[in-house]
Amino acid sequence: MHEWALAEAVITTAINAAKKEKIQKITEVSVQLGELQQINEEIFRYALDELTELYKEHFSKVIIDINIERTQLQCNNCEHTWMFDSMKDSIDEDEAEAIHFIPEVAFVHTRCPNCGSPDFRVIKGRGVSLSSIKGVKK
Ligand SMILES: [Zn+2]
Secondary structure, eight states: OHHHHHHHHHHHHHHHHHHHTTEEEEEEEEEEEETTSOOOHHHHHHHHHHHHHHTGGGEEEEEEEEEEEOOEEEETTTOOEEEGGGGGGGSOHHHHHHHHHOHHHHTTSOOOTTTOOSOEEEEESOSEEEEEEEEEEO
16 A cells, blocks of 8 residues: 555655645646666556545646656765666676565665675665646636
8 A cells, every 4th residue: 555655745746736836727747767666666656646636636638757766876985876777787687586575685786886895875766756747827
């Protein structure tokens, strides 16, 4: 039910943003979904569809756009930042498969490409956020 809670948060945020912008009917919602956020995109999308139906006084033929946010890491030692994607080539297929299901596993093998430090943090690719809404003003 994780997906429903996140979808509800996105929809509530969208409705509040619309009120602030004096948007009467929301026609488009863009959502950023971190690739490390372990949620089922299909269920998430279904939940968003159901919730826009439930709160239909705020929406009109809404298009929901889900963008996957790629993982970005930052070294705690030298502050270098890099995309996790760029490292996927250097790992073998079995590891890649494991990473697909448990992204955290990947980080065991990860080192900063600049200084080689294993001490880094995730700066992008986690969480779900509303990136923009479009709609019809009063
Ligand atoms: Zn570094």
